[in-house]
Amino acid sequence: METISQVNRRQFLQFTGLVSGGIMLGASLNVSGQANKLIDVPPGTPSEALAFNLFVQISPDGQVYIVVHRSEMGQGIRTGLPQVVADELEADWQRITVVQGLANNKYGSQNTDGSNSIRDFYSKMREMGAAARAMLVQAAANQWQVPVQECFANQHKIIHKPTGKNLGFGDVAVAAALLPVPKLAELTLKSSDDFKYIGKPVPVVDLQNFVTGDTEFGIDVDLPGMVYASIQRCPVVGGHLKTLDSKATKAVKGVLAVLTIEPTPLPAAFNALPGVAVIADNTWAANQGREKLKLEWDAGANGTHDSDEYMETLKKSLQSDGRVVRSKGDVDRAFDAHTHHVSAQYTVPYLAHAPMEPTIATAVVNEQGIEIWTCTQNPQATRDAVAAKLEVAPEKIVVHVTLLGGAFGRKSKPDYAVEAALLSKQLGGKPVKVTWTREDDIQFDFYHAISAQQYKAALNENGKVIALEGRTAFPSISSNWSLDANFASDGEVSLGFVDMPFELDNLRLQTHRADTHIRIGWMRSVSNIQHGFAINSFVGELAQAAGRDSREMLLELLGSERMIDLSQSGVKKYGNYGEPIEKHPLDISRFRAAVVAVTDSAGWGSKTTADEGWGLAVHRSFVSYVAIATRVKVSKGKVEVKEVHCVADCGLVVNPDRVEAQMEGAVIFGLSIALMGEIKVKNGAVVNSNFHDYPVLRINQTPAITVTLLQGSEIPGGVGEPGVPPVAASVTNAIVAAGGPRIRDLPISGHLLV
Amino acid sequence: MMKLNINGEIHSLDADPEMPILWALRDILKLKGSKFGCGKGLCGACTIHLNGQAIRSCVTPLAAAEGSELTTIEGLSADGSHPVQQAWLEHNVPQCGYCQSGQIMSASALLAYNAAPSDTDIDTAMAGNICRCGTYPRIRSAIKRAVEIQEAK
Ligand code: FES
Ligand code: FES
Numbered sequence: 027m028e029t030i031s032q033v034n035r036r037q038f039l040q041f042t043g044l045v046s047g048g049i050m051l052g053a054s055l056n057v058s059g060q061a062n063k064l065i066d067v068p069p070g071t072p073s074e075a076l077a078f079n080l081f082v083q084i085s086p087d088g089q090v091y092i093v094v095h096r097s098e099m100g101q102g103i104r105t106g107l108p109q110v111v112a113d114e115l116e117a118d119w120q121r122i123t124v125v126q127g128l129a130n131n132k133y134g135s136q137n138t139d140g141s142n143s144i145r146d147f148y149s150k151m152r153e154m155g156a157a158a159r160a161m162l163v164q165a166a167a168n169q170w171q172v173p174v175q176e177c178f179a180n181q182h183k184i185i186h187k188p189t190g191k192n193l194g195f196g197d198v199a200v201a202a203a204l205l206p207v208p209k210l211a212e213l214t215l216k217s218s219d220d221f222k223y224i225g226k227p228v229p230v231v232d233l234q235n236f237v238t239g240d241t242e243f244g245i246d247v248d249l250p251g252m253v254y255a256s257i258q259r260c261p262v263v264g265g266h267l268k269t270l271d272s273k274a275t276k277a278v279k280g281v282l283a284v285l286t287i288e289p290t291p292l293p294a295a296f297n298a299l300p301g302v303a304v305i306a307d308n309t310w311a312a313n314q315g316r317e318k319l320k321l322e323w324d325a326g327a328n329g330t331h332d333s334d335e336y337m338e339t340l341k342k343s344l345q346s347d348g349r350v351v352r353s354k355g356d357v358d359r360a361f362d363a364h365t366h367h368v369s370a371q372y373t374v375p376y377l378a379h380a381p382m383e384p385t386i387a388t389a390v391v392n393e394q395g396i397e398i399w400t401c402t403q404n405p406q407a408t409r410d411a412v413a414a415k416l417e418v419a420p421e422k423i424v425v426h427v428t429l430l431g432g433a434f435g436r437k438s439k440p441d442y443a444v445e446a447a448l449l450s451k452q453l454g455g456k457p458v459k460v461t462w463t464r465e466d467d468i469q470f471d472f473y474h475a476i477s478a479q480q481y482k483a484a485l486n487e488n489g490k491v492i493a494l495e496g497r498t499a500f501p502s503i504s505s506n507w508s509l510d511a512n513f514a515s516d517g518e519v520s521l522g523f524v525d526m527p528f529e530l531d532n533l534r535l536q537t538h539r540a541d542t543h544i545r546i547g548w549m550r551s552v553s554n555i556q557h558g559f560a561i562n563s564f565v566g567e568l569a570q571a572a573g574r575d576s577r578e579m580l581l582e583l584l585g586s587e588r589m590i591d592l593s594q595s596g597v598k599k600y601g602n603y604g605e606p607i608e609k610h611p612l613d614i615s616r617f618r619a620a621v622v623a624v625t626d627s628a629g630w631g632s633k634t635t636a637d638e639g640w641g642l643a644v645h646r647s648f649v650s651y652v653a654i655a656t657r658v659k660v661s662k663g664k665v666e667v668k669e670v671h672c673v674a675d676c677g678l679v680v681n682p683d684r685v686e687a688q689m690e691g692a693v694i695f696g697l698s699i700a701l702m703g704e705i706k707v708k709n710g711a712v713v714n715s716n717f718h719d720y721p722v723l724r725i726n727q728t729p730a731i732t733v734t735l736l737q738g739s740e741i742p743g744g745v746g747e748p749g750v751p752p753v754a755a756s757v758t759n760a761i762v763a764a765g766g767p768r769i770r771d772l773p774i775s776g777h778l779l780v
Numbered sequence: 781m782m783k784l785n786i787n788g789e790i791h792s793l794d795a796d797p798e799m800p801i802l803w804a805l806r807d808i809l810k811l812k813g814s815k816f817g818c819g820k821g822l823c824g825a826c827t828i829h830l831n832g833q834a835i836r837s838c839v840t841p842l843a844a845a846e847g848s849e850l851t852t853i854e855g856l857s858a859d860g861s862h863p864v865q866q867a868w869l870e871h872n873v874p875q876c877g878y879c880q881s882g883q884i885m886s887a888s889a890l891l892a893y894n895a896a897p898s899d900t901d902i903d904t905a906m907a908g909n910i911c912r913c914g915t916y917p918r919i920r921s922a923i924k925r926a927v928e929i930q931e932a933k
Contacts, residue, residue: 100876100913229872236877237865239813239853243878246812254807279796310796310803313819382817382825382878382912431815431878432912464818683872687915691875694914717822717910726903728916 082111082158083125088182088196090117095127096147097138097403098232099381099430099437100691101746102684105230106144107151109223109680114155114216116179117195119223124231129405129425138403139438139548140603141648141744144680148742156213158202165202166193181222227683232429244386244401244428249457252388253282255449256312257460258319259301259470262710263544264292264326266300271320275304278318280311285452287445294506294545296411298444299470305453309461325710331543333476333707337373340478340540343499344371348536349513352524354595355532360493361484368571369482372560373771374754376705377474378712378720379549383431384462389446392455395422400443401430408440412447434550434695439472468720469712472547473705475500475540479560484532489572491583493532498523500556505542512541514553520601522557522647522751525592527617529585533595544707550695551747554647558751559700559758559772562643566759567768576642576759577625584644587615603648609741610649616675616738620644620653624673627734628655637661638668639763643752648744650676651736654693656729656756660766664779667697667729667757672749677739689733689749696753697729698722701780704773727780784845786811787855797843802826804842805852813853813881817910824909827882827889828852834889836908853881856888863933864888867926875913883909887923891930897923 083091092108104124112122127133135146159179166184167174176187183192218224235241260266272284282305289300302319306312361367387400389412396418402408405425413420430437442460450458462470477500484493502518504511514523514537524535549555569579590612592600602610621644625631628640637659644653657669672689679685702721706713714720758769761778769777784791786809795804800819805811805828817825819838826838829851856862860869864887874880883906890897890905897905902923911919 098876100874102875227872229869230874232877233869233872233874234860236874236880237868237884238857238860239881241877243815245806245816248810248812308799308803308807309816310799310807380912382823382876382910383815429878430876432876434912461816464820464823687872687875687918690917691914694916695912716820717818718820722910722912723914723916724907724910725916725919726907728914731917 082115082154084158084195084199086196086199088194088199089121089123090115090195091123091125093125093127095133095136096143097136097427097430097433099138099403099433101688102230102681103138103143104232105228106680106684107147108231109228110148110151111155113221113223114152115159116181118182119228121182126427129409131406136404136406137438139435141746141748142604144742145605145649145744148680152215153210153213156215157208160208160213161202161205162195162198164205165198169193169198169201224680225682228681230684242428243383243431244399245383245431245461247388247399247428247459249388249390252457252459253305253307253453254309254312255303255305255446255458255460256309256316256463257287257301257303257445257466258316258321259299259466260289260323261469262323262325262328263294264328265323265710266326267302268322268324270302272302274318274320275315278311278315280306280308281315282306283453285449287448293509296407296439296441296444297415298441298448303449305449305458313463328543329710331707331710333376333705336543337476337478340476340499341371343538343540344478344480344497346538348497348538350534350536351519352533352535352592352595352597354530355493357493357495357532357534360532364484364486364492366485367482368485368568369480370564370567370770371478371480372556372563373478374476374556374559375703375772376476376544376707377549377699377703378468378471378705378714379434379436380467380720380722381430381432381434381436384464384467385437385442386459386461387443387446388457388459389443389450390455390457391416391447391450395424396447397424397426398443398447399426399428401428401433401437402440402443403430403433403438404440407438408443411440411444415444416447416451435548436471439547464717465715468714468716472506472545474549474555475503475546475553477556479556481560481564483564483568485568485572489574491530491568494528494530496523496526496535496561497538498557499538499540500553501540501542501546503546503548505546512539513537514540516599517601518553521552522554522645524597524600525612525646526561527590527612527614527646528583543710550692551647551750554645554747554751555699558643558645558647559754562645562752562755563758563770566641566755566762570762575631577621577630580621580642580644581618584614584617584621587618589613603744605649610743612646613738616651617644617646619736619738620651620673620675623734623736624653624655624671627673627732628657628671630655637764639760639765641756641758641760641763643755643759645748645751647748647751650674650743650745650748651738652748652752654752654756656760658757658760658764660761660764660778665761665766665774667727669730670756671732673734673736674749675736675738676745676748677741677743678737679735680742682735685735685745686733688745690731692747692749693731693753694723694728696750697757699750700754700757700772700774701727702773702775704776782842782846784842784850785848786850787852795842798841800838801828801840801842801845801850802837805837811852811854815878815881817879824886825879825882827885827909829885829889832889832892834886853885856884862888863926863929864891864923866929867922870925871918871922873915873918873922875915879909879911883911883919887919887926890923891926895930896927
C-alpha cells in the first residue's frame, strides 16, 4: 500500500539540512504512525517501514525546493528527478531550488548504481508533484470559495477558469500545507501530451557553476581547523604492516602526525585497508611526507597473485566441470550430429574505474557523533560502514553528499570514508580530509573482474547455428563478503550471460570456478562488459565461419519477435535488474529494432576502402537495449576508430539531451576498455599507477559519435550503463572487417597500436 | 613570503617555493576551481594560465609563478561570460563537471593564440585534458561555437 504524507519542518531539516518555511510533502512506500506527522497510515503498516523517497517544499515566496536523494556523478540526476516533480507540480522551472538529501533510510535506497534512479523513482516523483499540485489547487479553490473543478494549476499559478483570476503558488502555500494529503487513488496525473519538462532537454541545474568552477566536490570540502591526510596502504589485500620508520617523514615541513590504520580481517567488505597515514597542514606536505616513509609489509597469502598466470588458471577452469545455469535441448547430440564447429575463448583483464575525481572524504568524529562530507554514490552504506567500524549508532552519523567527480561504481564502496573517520577519531575529533592520489585510486580500487569465456557452436550446411554452448569464469563481487564465493553469483550471471537472447533449440550456459585475490567491484555495466564482448564477438566469428553478413547472422540468431521466458530453459534465478519480468520482459522486437536502426544509421553494407570495416554488436542491460555499429581503419599495425553509431532504446526518456550525453560517454568509456584498459597484478600488488600506464581515451582518439534514441516502452529503463557492453565487440568485429586480426583478448593495445 | 598575481590580485603567502601551484591555490588560498586529477601533468584537471599560456599547475612549482600573471577558472571572466564558457553552456558540455575547469582553461588558451583552430588544432590542444565522462564530442563542438562567439564580439 503506497501513501503520500506530509513531513514536518524539523524532519525536513533533518533529512536535508535546509532551513525554510512552507509546506512539505513526502512520498512514501510505507508509512509509520509517528505522531508528529500528518500521515495517511494504512492499518498494519510496520512502524519501522517509513520510507520517504522524495520531498517537495514550497515557501511563501513561491520558491519550490525539490530534494534529490540520489548522488550526482555526471548522469544529470539532480536535474532529471526534479524535472519529473516540477512537471506534475506545474512549477516554473526558474523557481526551483534543488536540495541534496542526507543519508536517511526514509528515502528508500539512495545507492546510486544499477542505472535505476529514474527507473525506480519516476512514478513516485510524478505522484509527489501531482499531490502537491492538488493541494495547491484545493487551497486556491477554498480561498475563492469556488468548486475545485473550476481551478487548475499552470506554471506556478492556480487559475480560476471561469473568471481567469489567479493566485501564485506562494500565495496559497501555507493554506495548502494545512489540507489533508490526497490519497494516491485520487490523484490525477498529467497526460503525457501536456508534459512541459519530461522528455525535454532541460539544461542541468549545476551548469553555470560547472563552467565557472563554483562547485563543491568531495575534494573541495573545507572545514575550520581541517588537516589533510595521505595514506600509504598495504599493496596486497590481506597483508599487514611489518615495520614503520617515519623519522624522515616527521621532518617534512607541514607534517603534523603519522598514524596507522590497523588491518581488518578478510573478507574485504568496505573496510579501510591497513595503512600508514601522514597528517599535514596541506595536501602536498602530506604527500611529501608519505614519500619519505620507510615501510615493510607482510604480503600474506595473496602475495603470489599474478594476473597473467591467473588468466591461464581461468582458461583452465573453463575446461573443468562447470555449473549449468541454463540448458535447452540436447547440445551434446547436436554437436555430434553437426560437425561444422566454431569455438573461441575471450578474455577481459582487470579494469580500474579511474573517475576524474579520486575517492575523497572528510570526517569529524567527536562525542556528539560523526559528520562526514564525501563524494559517495551510497550515503547509507557510508553511514553504516562508519557506524560498524567506529561502533557508533547510525542515527548519530550525518553523511553529506557532495557532487561526485565521476564514480562509475567506485564511489559506492565507502572504504575511504571509514579511513577519514578512523583518523579524525585518532586526532581527537579534528576534521580530517583524506585525499586519494591517482596512484592510490589505480592501486587500491575494487577492480572490474578479470574474466575468461568460451563459446562453441555447431552450424549446419546452410551456415545456421544449431547448437551453442557458453562458459564464463570470473571472480565474484560476493567475495567481498564471503571468502568462499568462488563462482559468479546468480546476480552476476544475470548480467548479459544467462539472458543471452538467441533463438536456439540446443543451448547450454555454464559458470566455472574462479577464486579471488584482490578486491572486486561493480564497474559501469559490471559483468555485462565481458558478456557483451564475448557473445557479440562470437556472432562475428560465426558469420565469418559461415561466410555470411554479420548483420544477417545476428538477426537470424535473435530470431522471431517474442518475449523470452528464461524459466523454460531451466534458469532458476534471473535478476532482471530488480524489475518484474512482466513489466520489463526480454523483448526480442526491441533487440531487432535497435539492430535495424543502427545499421540504417551507419549505412551498413555501403562500400568502404580495403583497410576499413564495420563491426556490429547489440546488448540488453539494465532493461535497456543498445546496438552499436563502429567503423575502423587498420593500417600499418594501427587501428583508428573513425565513427560510432549508437542506437539506444531506454524506454521513456526524461531528458533526451542527458541520455544522449550518457550514450556518448558510455561509448567513450567502452572504447577505453576495448582499446587500452588493463590492470596488471604482480606479487599480489597492482603494477599500474597513473594515466601513463593506465591510459583512458583522449579527445584525439575519439571518433565521431552519432546517438539515436528509440522508445520501445512507456516505462523508463536504465541509461548510465547500457551503452558500455556492446562497444568492445563492435570494435573487434570491425577490425576483422577491415582486414585486421580477430582480437579475443582485450585490450586491443596488446595486439595493435591504438 | 612569496607574492603571486592571481586573477589580477596580489596574494602573499608563506609556502615552500617547491609546492605545486595547484595545492597553494586549493589548500592555502582556497581557490578550488582548479582540480586535482593525477599530480603528474597527465590529465589537465589542474590547468590554469601563466601569462596566458595553459600550464598544469600540479607540476609547476610556486617559484615559477613569481612575477607572472596567473589566471584560474575563477578569474577567466567575472560572470561566466567568456566565449568558451558561453559555448559550454550552449552545448551542455559538462557531465560530472570535474574536468571542466581544466578543459575550459585549455580551450580559452587555445583560442587566445589561435582564433580559428582546425579540427586537428583542437584535438592537439585538448589532448592533455582527460574527461573520463567522455564529453569530448561536445568539447569539440563547443570550441567551434566559441570561435563564432569570439568573432561576433
Ligand atoms: S592534476 Fe595536473 S595534469 Fe593531472
Ligand atoms: S565531465 Fe566528468 S570528467 Fe569530464
